[in-house]
Amino acid sequence: MAPSAVREADIARLPLKTDGAKNGSTKHAEDVQMIESQDKTQFVLGCYRVLIADLCQQFNMGHPGSAMGMAAIGIALWKYVMKYSPSNPDWINRDRFVLSNGHACLFQYSFLHLVGYQNMTFEQLTSYHSDRWDSYCPGHPEIEHPGIEVTTGPLGQGIANAVGLAMASKHLGAQYNQPGCEVINNMTWVTIGDACLQEGLGMESIQLAGHWKLNNLCVIFDNNNITCDGSADIAMSDDTNAKMRACGFDVLEVEDGNYDVESIVRALVAARVSKDKPTFINIKTTIGVSSKKQNTAGVHGAPLGKEDIEYIKKSNGMDVDKHLHVPQEVYDFFREAVPRGQELEKDYKQVLSKYTKEYSDLAKEFNQRMKGELIGDWTKCIPLKDSFPSNPEPSRKSAGNVGVALAENIPNIMLGTADLAPSVNLSSKTKVDFQSPSTQVSSGPNGNYSGRYIHWGIREHAMASVSNGLAAFQKGAILPVTSSFFMFYIYAAPGVRMGALQSLQVIHIATHDSIGTGEDGPTHQPIELAALYRAMPNFLYIRPCDAEEVAGAWTAAINAKETPSMISLARQDVPQYPSHSSRAGVAKGAYVFVEEEGADVTLIGVGAEMRFAVGAAKVLKERHGLKTRIVSFPSQRLFEAQPLQYKREVLQYRSSAPRVVIEAYAVNGWERYADAGYSMHSFGHSLPRNDIYARFNFTEEKLAGKVKELVEEVKREGMESLRGEFRDLNTEYVRDVFHSPQGVVHDKR
């Protein structure tokens, strides 16, 4: 089949040999000229497609279609264009490859095997969908495995990660590259299917890549026009190329993505030399090509069946009696991958060597960054207790002070917001924005790629998911910090979860975290969101009550190298408690805030609602003669890690004094730690921030009244009367407050 030409929609036709290739050595471009003969290529394509089909048949499950359809793309990437070293998957300056259509993972696993990644033995490859716990071929690619840059699967995440990886390259290159010493100049390649163009997250990421002119990013569209429900046009009519151009991408097309390796190579090389735009390559493929059921949804996620596989083998000229067979010629086809990779590494070592000699200070810092160390002493950025004001201040402001100091002093930190800069208090006066140096911002300021302040726009989900890519580039080299209103971390939740799953350290600053937000109303007032983040594995949700606890929260978040964190902060003033609050206590998740011998009750205060616990304790003492001890409980996850003895000391499980948790959220999850709760049982309301807590019965008097009743009951009947029946002390308000004058009850429980 004669190769069809690449139709460049936007840029002039390039010769194969590239001059001044931005991201490759001339040597590599010369390699590219030596495209293998068509016969050989077709043979390898056939063997590959048969292998995929057999692998999905082995345990009678899998996703064969896209992997088969993308075979030629894979050859173009792994044999001809990408810079990588199979013998060293951790080589810093390797090209990054992301499979955003993660269900097609067999595509990537197979090529990793064929080009010689040592962990991806044939035995491992054939463990796809087996019951091996330690298989390198799980149902979707996982970051822990060599050759896999990020975990994908949920659609849109991969392309977002790729944007982050490309940002990281640009940024680190801008920070450390010097003339003649390009220590970071790799390319990022990401494949997508139709799904990533439909998912909102995909579009958010595409807009950002275009805005930042990430010319080191190439998005490869496996355009097979098939989704689970049928052809893609069952739910989509976009002019995709026009849309991508409108978002600032160069667009190239390949007509015959099934067989025309050379045209794909040309397009990829053109992407690599793109001057100032990311590239989108629209490659037309046939899902499950060479199967009887090709071009249908049936080949997407199910085994093809013995009969079809026979057919596939015949039509590819293979022996129908051989199963899971890779002829030696196929391994020969890819034989140069290992030595070429080692050659690239050798060249790189020379660059590093020159760099170390001529720019020794910078090189020292660069090496530290690549080892994942934070540059400088971050602990000095955390204010000491005696520096805090005694007046109330919003905890978002306390956190902002720390965040700004950290951002100013620790080069690893890239901090940004989803268009709430004035509200989240994290803008340093000396900040430099991450922007393309050629971007003119009407309001100013302009920026450049060395900038470490990120304007994410109103894209909370991309903020989280792209940040995972920033963190994944090289573990610890970049510490991303995101920020928005806590309520809008419900938009970001899929991306936040992916960070937890991949053990990527990202710190999320979540302000305006309760009804205390006030006037904005119930759409902005979280009630149930903390329950999600407290239940999420490998995630640290911390809700500090004052500036001292904020210091503890930041400390815990920075120390959690394998775990993302969220610091939950108040919009409104919170009192400061210099005699009680303790950053060391935060590290333990909960601690005794105010001890009291022979206490009648323990109040557990959380975050912005601590002031009600403290206020109620005063009322209980002065008006009712009752003794109260107070526990502060900023983080359930950290508390769970403590020894049992410590937990018992703090919570006094066996005492005859009941424990009441006080937080203006749904109480789900607190029942483990308390006997009763003073909580929210509905959505919030739009009211001024000075009025809203009281409207929902959060006043010291009312709380003290309810606690007193509970204490009296326990004194009469013993703790036994509470056993097994968690008490909600604040349910009456629902009927009171939602009966509007019009006589309509808005039952928002």
Add this chain to the structure above:
Amino acid sequence: MAPSAVREADIARLPLKTDGAKNGSTKHAEDVQMIESQDKTQFVLGCYRVLIADLCQQFNMGHPGSAMGMAAIGIALWKYVMKYSPSNPDWINRDRFVLSNGHACLFQYSFLHLVGYQNMTFEQLTSYHSDRWDSYCPGHPEIEHPGIEVTTGPLGQGIANAVGLAMASKHLGAQYNQPGCEVINNMTWVTIGDACLQEGLGMESIQLAGHWKLNNLCVIFDNNNITCDGSADIAMSDDTNAKMRACGFDVLEVEDGNYDVESIVRALVAARVSKDKPTFINIKTTIGVSSKKQNTAGVHGAPLGKEDIEYIKKSNGMDVDKHLHVPQEVYDFFREAVPRGQELEKDYKQVLSKYTKEYSDLAKEFNQRMKGELIGDWTKCIPLKDSFPSNPEPSRKSAGNVGVALAENIPNIMLGTADLAPSVNLSSKTKVDFQSPSTQVSSGPNGNYSGRYIHWGIREHAMASVSNGLAAFQKGAILPVTSSFFMFYIYAAPGVRMGALQSLQVIHIATHDSIGTGEDGPTHQPIELAALYRAMPNFLYIRPCDAEEVAGAWTAAINAKETPSMISLARQDVPQYPSHSSRAGVAKGAYVFVEEEGADVTLIGVGAEMRFAVGAAKVLKERHGLKTRIVSFPSQRLFEAQPLQYKREVLQYRSSAPRVVIEAYAVNGWERYADAGYSMHSFGHSLPRNDIYARFNFTEEKLAGKVKELVEEVKREGMESLRGEFRDLNTEYVRDVFHSPQGVVHDKR
């Protein structure tokens, strides 16, 4: 200021008088010709802008800028173009208006007042940001208030709702309109700012509107190029018009959106007669126009200050000493709104009258729909117990059987999926897809607007948010049913929440709901998501264990007229329990599954993990001689609504037998109902579905072993030994299973 022309980017210039206006009577088009004099209009614009500024100054907070900037748009909509009746905000065929940039709500509130909505008195208008609980002017528009179609605030939600409202119009029109009797033919207008073009949800919705050719939708872009962080181009470089065209919209522009009412009117009228595309009107405005700080982020969300307001009053020719003053001329300017609306209603009554006469059966059904009644007897679609198979079957299949029967028989139901039709089992053979009648789907089938099966594409968030719009059109007329994998309802969560907040009945069918999903791995296996949905106010999360409980779940969901639901279902086979399971029990949230006198322990089985409770009970009896009673607990929210006595009977709080909950999720929230839990404490893993539960220690033997230990401890030391310390019985596996051969511990707790 001379009005500038509308520059139509795509369509020919239209005369003001429209012939064959798709969505308006000729009479209304003639109204449009009578554009008021410029002097009058400028005067009203000035008064309006001053009013907005004063309203935000009154309590020293608010969002003045966009409302001021959009004044001319408001006049064009409410005085000239929209069809509505202030005396009857519930008139069925009214145009729907949505303010997707919800923070600019003063814009809408003010016009509702000026055109004469009875509830929006001047006193009410001036309650914006006051401490009135029952204010009609909360910080963001709320659906419960007359004149407000949907609650907005979180960005992207409004435009998604608008797509749903437009779909509803198309669909109901296709179902019920007859020649000469158009009972539903209204237009939907939605304003957006930059944010809704950045939010992924906005793009998902735009793609759907373009794909479905919703020519009855007009998106009005308040293009002020300002966001919180500065000019919009700080984070966005899209060619917005080109992008909208690529997504299938007609694009119009208005150069002077601040003052040129006539050009805006022309554009809106052009949108109304659009033949087969939704319209996007790109209107250039200046945020906070006439303020000293106009065109800066400073006017977005803060009061303007006394000095600036004086300046604004002066530059608009107003008396600086008058505050919150609306001259009578302004009311006169809008005086025709009420009578015109009543005239429109009168015309409509005639249409209805003719319809009732000539199409009486259809009219009867139409009236029922508009009253919110389900047509037909849905209870007949819920299979009786004796019709269920005795063999195991996946609960997603059981639910699918019910779902298909409902969809086939109940016209109110519009059911769809986010591209997982083969997996969610909800496709009826007789289904008709919701599509534009002119859309050719490559794979087929084609559809039309009367279709009730919706292909959402890979857009879970839009699926939920647009469905809120479908439900909001007319309460109960449409009952949307969505479907996807449970894990991907983390993408949909913001939209699901908005449904709960607005009391909109939408049913979400969430399949593949646990580690039982198997091979797809941890990205697809929910652990913490149920905690979110169980804690969400006004939301019903139900996890049925077999087909009988599935019947109960559907029943509860359909009966919940003011509450959205999620039915959580297994991918894999679950056993059937004809002697134990009970749909009546589901209605109570939890019930006794297997009673046992003198039981040593109560096991709480949930959903797909019920089989471990049942299996362990058998082992406990046969091997350890222990008696077990079993409780099934499909819904916490329904259980909480039961009387205390019932709850005590089911859970036996005071018994000496401990209660153990068994669910393969994080246990957060179950501590209210149990003393111990057998749960997940990490993310999942990619393993075949037949192996995965066992790998995480979910086997009857291991579970029985742990329960036996607990029972023995309690027998020795009494229930007191468990008091206050919830027991996690399944934590050891974390160390066991995450120690990979390479010696690396993946600590995914």
